[in-house]
Amino acid sequence: MQSISPETIFRGNDAWEKALPQIATLTARPLILGRSIKTNDIRNKIFRDLKLQGHIVNSANLQFDCCYEDISKVKNIILNNKNDSVIAAGGGKVLDSGKYIAECLNIPCITVPLSASTCAGWTALSNIYTKKGQFIKDIALRSCPKLLIYDHQFIQTAPPRTLASGIADALAKWYESSITSSTVDDGLVQQAIQISRVLRDQLLIEGEKAFKGQFDNNSSWRNTIEACGLTAGLVGGIGGEKCRTAAAHAIHNAITQIITPNKFLHGEIVGVGLLLQLRLEEIKNNNKLADQSIKQLLRLMKELHLPTTISELGINVFENQYLDKIADFTCRDKSEIHFLPFKISKEDIIEVIANFEQQKIKI
Numbered sequence: 001m002q003s004i005s006p007e008t009i010f011r012g013n014d015a016w017e018k019a020l021p022q023i024a025t026l027t028a029r030p031l032i033l034g035r036s037i038k039t040n041d042i043r044n045k046i047f048r049d050l051k052l053q054g055h056i057v058n059s060a061n062l063q064f065d066c067c068y069e070d071i072s073k074v075k076n077i078i079l080n081n082k083n084d085s086v087i088a089a090g091g092g093k094v095l096d097s098g099k100y101i102a103e104c105l106n107i108p109c110i111t112v113p114l115s116a117s118t119c120a121g122w123t124a125l126s127n128i129y130t131k132k133g134q135f136i137k138d139i140a141l142r143s144c145p146k147l148l149i150y151d152h153q154f155i156q157t158a159p160p161r162t163l164a165s166g167i168a169d170a171l172a173k174w175y176e177s178s179i180t181s182s183t184v185d186d187g188l189v190q191q192a193i194q195i196s197r198v199l200r201d202q203l204l205i206e207g208e209k210a211f212k213g214q215f216d217n218n219s220s221w222r223n224t225i226e227a228c229g230l231t232a233g234l235v236g237g238i239g240g241e242k243c244r245t246a247a248a249h250a251i252h253n254a255i256t257q258i259i260t261p262n263k264f265l266h267g268e269i270v271g272v273g274l275l276l277q278l279r280l281e282e283i284k285n286n287n288k289l290a291d292q293s294i295k296q297l298l299r300l301m302k303e304l305h306l307p308t309t310i311s312e313l314g315i316n317v318f319e320n321q322y323l324d325k326i327a328d329f330t331c332r333d334k335s336e337i338h339f340l341p342f343k344i345s346k347e348d349i350i351e352v353i354a355n356f357e358q359q360k361i362k363i
């Protein structure tokens with residue numbers, strides 16, 4: 001079974017208003033789920049609009065992350081209130097929690113992404129973390145959300161940093177799927193990989209203009225937020241589980257094991273993992289194009305103010321055996337790193353990261 005996309009999608013400047021009649025057909029007692037105080041105003045608007053429509057509305061906020069503690073707390077709130085749907089309005093962690101909770105309780109999930117930082121509003125997947133933000137595992141869900149509301153006015157209020165993060169995460173689709181899945185003899189997977197290549201090209205062409213033009217809502221910005229929040233999700237939907245992630249996400253998952261005072265966004269860490277994946281391809285798979293890709297990506301990432309090394313994520317890998325810990329987690333049995341078509345050892349990871357952190361890469 002494969003769930004390719006949400007059942008219904010509303011997109012554009014007034015997507016929320018347009019979606020209201022559809023919401024009325026799906027739910028009478030929704031729970032609005034969020035997390036950040038910064039997006040409270042939008043959730044308050046959602047709350048008011050639903051009340052005006054005659055719904056009985058409750059709301060809850062995650063305290064930590066998409067973690068089992070928050071998930072069971074919110075499940076209890078829903079059961080006590082007899083809510084018949086979850087409206088997850090926030091970033092990737094809120095969307096992932098909402099989808100997972102709704103599936104556990106067999107009620108519909110409505111996703112309202114409040115930034116373009118991930119494609120979690122679309123996908124049938126939830127990533128589970130610890131309370132402190134350490135990656136545990138991803139869970140494949142039975143279906144994509146019932147309704148996805150991609151309201152551009154909501155997303156326009158998000159900090160540009162979230163868009164940069166979304167661009168890095170969406171770029172990884174091509175570099176990861178093309179190396180892990182290009183030998184898969186399945187037309188849909190091949191087409192998903194081709195879409196991820198077009199997606200990458202569009203981000204390379206328009207990403208910088210979008211990042212700098214968020215507040216005038218130009219066409220580059222609109223195309224880019226939809227590329228990150230919608231098209232990236234479509235690639236996952238069409239490609240299914242055969243269209244895999246690889247080293248970029250494996251390294252992301254490993255880096256999240258180290259707790260730092262400043263939290264970084266998913267795509268910010270994936271971007272660093274992507275550069276390291278390309279270096280692995282160059283060294284271990286003799287890929288002569290990988291170095292060019294690194295330089296091309298670095299140029300864009302600098303313009304988007306994205307971190308490009310692990311030290312820029314606030315971690316000195318040469319302290320506290322961090323390098324060892326990152327390499328261990330990256331190479332653990334269940335890691336996506338093993339989807340690469342060549343063998344990678346813990347020593348390879350240590351070597352590549354150590355060289356990468358030591359050298360000042362010239363663009």
Ligand SMILES: [Zn+2]
Nearest residue numbers: 169249266270
């Ligand atoms: Zn990702």
